[in-house]
Amino acid sequence: MSAKSKRPGTANGQQQQTPNECVQVVVRCRPMSNRERSEGSPEVVSVYPNRGVVELQNLIDVNKEQRKVFTYDAAYDASATQTTLYHEVVFPLVSSVLEGFNGCIFAYGQTGTGKTFTMEGARGNDELIGIIPRTFEQIWLHINRTENFQFLVDVSYLEIYMEELRDLLKPKQSKQLEVRERGSGVYVPNLHAINCKSVEDMSRVMQLGNKNRTVGFTNMNAHSSRSHAIFMIKIEMCDTETNTIKVGKLNLIDLAGSERQSKTGASAERLKEASKINLALSSLGNVISALAESSPHVPYRDSKLTRLLQDSLGGNSKTIMIANIGPSNYNYNETLTTLRYASRAKSIQNQPIKNEDPQDAKLREYQEEIERLKRLIAPQQQQRSEKQAANKKPRAKRPKPKEQQLALATTTNTEPEVEEEESTDSEADKENEAEVAKSNEELEKERVENAKLAAKLAELEGQLVRGGKNLLDTYSERQIELEKKLVEIAERKKREIEIQQQLELQEETTLEIRERNISLEQEVELKKRKLSKCYAKYLALQQELNDCKHDHNQDLRELEMAQNELVKELKRQLLIIDNFVPIEVKQRLYTQAKYDEEQEEWKFSSLPLPMSLTPDGKFGSKRPVSHPQRRRPTSEYALQEAKSNSPSSLRFKSENIVGYELEMPCRTTQEYRTPKVSASLQAVLAQAMQTGSDDIDIVDSHTNSLRNRLENIINGSSGGGNGGGSPVGQGNGIVPAHAITPGSGGVGGSNGGVGGGVRSIKSSRGLPSADSNRRPPTGRVPSKKPASAYPKARGLVNK
């Protein structure tokens, strides 16, 4: 979704738009850790809080630019206290939230640089409490001071662990949490919210959530956050005089730290976590870069984290990014990356909106419900009291026909029938009593109903907090004054930094203007200087590009390593499945396993147990029952299977593992195959073997020429003597090694002809003779040897 296309609508009530506002970026550098000190790693970060400047020194590569300077909205060194940071940076933002704006503060940085310390603080030390608990105090101080206002404060707490949303206030909730979008921004349906009425209530909720948060040990941080945690506060405020409602939402985010696997010493599980953390953080980096470059496409949908931060980055929220860094040279590359992202984030523009009279305000709903309940209860109470009064009065006897008769009788002086009169009287009394009992019953019912309504009314009214109630209980006047002064000082400091930065900028421009007005010669000089400046900038950019490439490659390598680890783990598990899980079970598991695209994980669909109909007509399990006389529970089925010889019964013979045959490794070599030798040559060889000689040398594999040469040798054995003119010396042929001597006629001096494809085949007797020992095994023709004295008719000559 593009940054421009994504603007919250005004469908739900009025949303007052204010001018665009940049994301406020603050850098905080923590002190050197004990480990860094003991390792003697030098400090390479210099912070100039008065100018909002951070300087990073490069001690690693002398060929690169030595100092890198970054400017931010504010910069804090190791000496900055939690209170200073809160008053100077966070206080104004929370004040805006209390006016009905959306606000977001997120801590970003490498692992172990103090994100959790900044957001939550150190537990058990009031001076060191972090931003989140301090916002509780500011919010309730404001509520307790504000008269004629009703407040409704709800708190939620969630984490993103391995790309999955988890409700930290209801960790066992089975419903899958999702990020959704509507007119007023992103939200998480079904996320549990707890109503709070004091600082203590909110602290309790925070502690409850922290207990459920995923943390772990790494080499870089003993208490490392393995998830991104988001603490959400929603404050609805109603002006009781004008009856207008405002809603302020504050998201306080402690991100998990980016980390290098090599430094954190991650195990397989930590590696998976780290790769998800790094992926989410790199998608956050991509969103920041896209927004900074006003790219038409902003990849919010790449991760759950960026989806949740959609309103805070390029959306309708006032946002503060706190970039945490470490001072040591050991973390130079990570610090540089954080400073670069922080620098880019400065140019992200948001369009904060004031949420006035939103339709979905719970407070309005509650007020309407309270009114309705009040309207219901009041007339019922009146009716009840009337009824009660009526029941208490002695009931006037109804004018009965008999009384009328009596009256008539007195006037006419006739005698009434007394007996009849008495019986009708008692009947009327009975009727009266029944009526009273009935109305009492009705009254009781109404009373119970009313009590229920009153309880609901009390509950709803209890959730709403009236402002301006117990100001003096919470803070004394002097404290309030002090707070005001602190905020004023913070404002002044902020302005000072701004002025200082403007001054520096103006100085630069004045210098440029002055330089512009000088002579031509100087202009050349100026241009040269400008050129060198540009060149330096170009070099710096090139350097940055190289660094980015290097970072990218490193990320890639780490991902590959993570992938390798995962593949290894997968192979191990497959090996276990292949060797230790029975085939039927394996097949059943494979058919049951389904990949859930949405959750990106495998799930088992449960298959019903095989059921059969028993003789008495009931369904029973097919699973065989255990045999009673066995040492360990064994089913009938297993016993039957054990007796049979089918391959599947192996698992029932004894223990599974013992019953399986070993899987032998596959063969990687081939059987030795004797080379093809022509029949004639074989015959010759066989003949030669019969001579009982030790070694025979055969030179060349050409059968025909072999035959020729053999014949030559056999026929012209006399020529084997001195000066025989044999063709042997001319190249290929079977050469009786001893026959080839320098002095042997045609052979002499023609050793070159014997070279090339010389092969040596030993006789089956294997061991070389004493003679052969003397001969070099290279197949080269010995230079001096006596002429052969062996029978020539056989074609081969013994050594």
Ligand SMILES: Nc1ncnc2c1ncn2[C@@H]1O[C@H](COP(=O)(O)OP(=O)(O)OP(=O)(O)O)[C@@H](O)[C@H]1O
């Ligand atoms: N400004 C600071 N002053 C003193 N100590 C600090 C400061 N910042 C961080 N620390 C200490 O550094 C250590 C690591 O801090 P913390 O756990 O907050 O890092 P983190 O960035 O949240 O790490 P992770 O991403 O692994 O969760 C803690 O012991 C913390 O007390």
